Amino acid sequence: MTSLHKIFCLGAGLILLLVTGCYELPTEPVSEDADVAQPGFSGKVSGTVKTEISGPGVATYLRSQNTIDGVRSGYYLIANGRGAKDPLVTFRIPAGTKSGTYKLVAADPIELGENYEVQIESNVDGKLTSFGFNTEGTLTLESFPPDGTKLSGAKIKGSFRLVTEDVHGKSLSGKGTFEFLG
Numbered sequence: 001m002t003s004l005h006k007i008f009c010l011g012a013g014l015i016l017l018l019v020t021g022c023y024e025l026p027t028e029p030v031s032e033d034a035d036v037a038q039p040g041f042s043g044k045v046s047g048t049v050k051t052e053i054s055g056p057g058v059a060t061y062l063r064s065q066n067t068i069d070g071v072r073s074g075y076y077l078i079a080n081g082r083g084a085k086d087p088l089v090t091f092r093i094p095a096g097t098k099s100g101t102y103k104l105v106a107a108d109p110i111e112l113g114e115n116y117e118v119q120i121e122s123n124v125d126g127k128l129t130s131f132g133f134n135t136e137g138t139l140t141l142e143s144f145p146p147d148g149t150k151l152s153g154a155k156i157k158g159s160f161r162l163v164t165e166d167v168h169g170k171s172l173s174g175k176g177t178f179e180f181l182g
Helices: 003-021
Strands: 040-047 051-055 057-062 075-080 088-094 100-103 117-124 127-131 133-143 155-165 171-181
Touching: 040 088, 057 171, 075 171, 088 133, 117 133, 117 155, 117 171
Parallel strands: none
Antiparallel strands: 040 051, 040 171, 057 075, 075 088, 088 117, 100 133, 117 127, 133 155, 155 171
């Protein structure tokens, strides 16, 4: 990686941290029915951060631009623990996605929601650290809403395997599953 590329990636990472860190994850769950099971996430990460991922999550479709924090519309956001757990694993999935296996890439603040993106944020040595550089891996969607944006009544089920780095090259690998029942 060239020095110019590292500088660009650091700048893009800082912008992404500001964008993702300055807003609360959307609270629109897959289902508005409190009695619907929301199994959420299960998995683990290892490397710089070693921990289990478990518990509920959030799945939403971002429909409209929020000009305050620059969140682009027209993509799905799937994350664990609504930001309350460490680490926070966030997937951005383009609109129009169907079931299948997709290559994961690092989140790019300029192209948010246009690719199958993943970002993992964790507290490392007392500092919020973003892992999302030099990302390799796959996102497999076994079940996904057939009509695109309607999550009510839909089932979202998938799995992931990935390896990614922070801006300093410290690696993190992860694998797991998620399931949401609408």
